[in-house]
Amino acid sequence: MSELPALAPPYNPEAEPFWTAAADGRLVLPRCNACEHYIWYPRAWCPVCGNDEVRWIEVSGQGTVYACTLLHKAMGPWRDAAPFVVAYVELGEGPRILTNVVTEDPGAVRIGDAVQAVFVRLADPSDSEPVQAILRFERR
Numbered sequence: 001m002s003e004l005p006a007l008a009p010p011y012n013p014e015a016e017p018f019w020t021a022a023a024d025g026r027l028v029l030p031r032c033n034a035c036e037h038y039i040w041y042p043r044a045w046c047p048v049c050g051n052d053e054v055r056w057i058e059v060s061g062q063g064t065v066y067a068c069t070l071l072h073k074a075m076g077p078w079r080d081a082a083p084f085v086v087a088y089v090e091l092g093e094g095p096r097i098l099t100n101v102v103t104e105d106p107g108a109v110r111i112g113d114a115v116q117a118v119f120v121r122l123a124d125p126s127d128s129e130p131v132q133a134i135l136r137f138e139r140r
Contacts, residue, residue: 004084004100005077006120008131017056018042023132027061027117029095030054040095059093061117063137065101066090068109085109089137100136114140 011019021028030039032046033053045052068087071078078084085101087109101109102118119133 004081004102004120004136006122006134007077008122009134011131012043014044015042019131021056021058022119022135025119025133026058027135028056028058029091029093031057038091038093038095040091040097059091061091062140063089063091063097063115063117065109065111065113065115066096068101068111070106070109083107087137089115097135102136102138109139116140 017028017030030042030044031037031054032039032049032051033055034051035046035049037046037048038059039046039054044054046054066088068085070083070085072083073079074082074084083106085103085106087099087101088096089099089101090096101113101115103109115137118136118138120136121133122131
């Protein structure tokens with residue numbers, strides 16, 4: 001298994017607190033002031049109740065594998081990294097995140113495995129966008 005590529009995701013200024021924390025190796029999520037829902041994908045309004053007042057809270061980064069698949073073939077920059085795991089991780093705080101579980105033994109990842117957030121530094125961040133690290137998970 002080769003290292004997974006870490007390509008910069010599209011930058012959205014309303015998610016700036018998320019990217020700033022990610023660059024520091026911390027996971028912060030917006031939480032709705034009205035209904036207390038943790039919001040994923042990070043944005044400045046609640047998709048549950050429509051409230052536009054949120055606060056950014058540092059979360060544990062601990063979760064469990066909710067669903068996963070092992071990719072043996074891939075295209076583009078991921079071709080040489082196969083096999084690798086694509087998974088939905090359910091955070092202890094509730095949100096489910098589509099991500100990768102990084103491990104030396106990708107075939108051993110199972111639904112229900114405990115995982116922890118890790119941040120992968122981008123090799124060549126763009127000067128025009130402040131994203132410097134992306135969120136992935138590793139088995140605990």
